[in-house]
Amino acid sequence: MSSDIARKVEEIWRAALTVPNGQEDATFFELGGESISAVRIVSRIEEELGVWIDVGDLFEDDPNLATLVRSVTAKAEDASAA
Structure with a gap:
């Protein structure tokens, strides 16, 4: 399951950000991430994976793709264990 999540998150990340x-x-901000791209990423993750993450996580943590995955x-595993 985690490899499916990783593939989907990467697809979402690349659709929202230009990754040369x-x-x-590179991190979210290094790739030119801004509020609209953060909302797109968070919305698609919630819609397509059923995992809720806070937009603020992208701004506060400035993750790269691996960190976001x-x-x-982890949040998907926590939700399925509950």
């Missing part, structure tokens, strides 16, 4: 070759580890995967 060689910058796959870990966060979404």
Whole structure:
């Protein structure tokens, strides 16, 4: 399941942000992330994966893709365990 989540989060991330070759580890802000892209990412994750994350997490944590995948995967696992 976590590999499915990782693929979907990556798809969402790349759709909302421009990720140039060689910058796959760049953070949200390094990729030009702003409020509209944060809302797009959060909304799609909630709609497509059923996982709620706060828009503020993107602004406060400035995650890269791998960090966001870990966060979404952990929240998905917590939700399924509840």
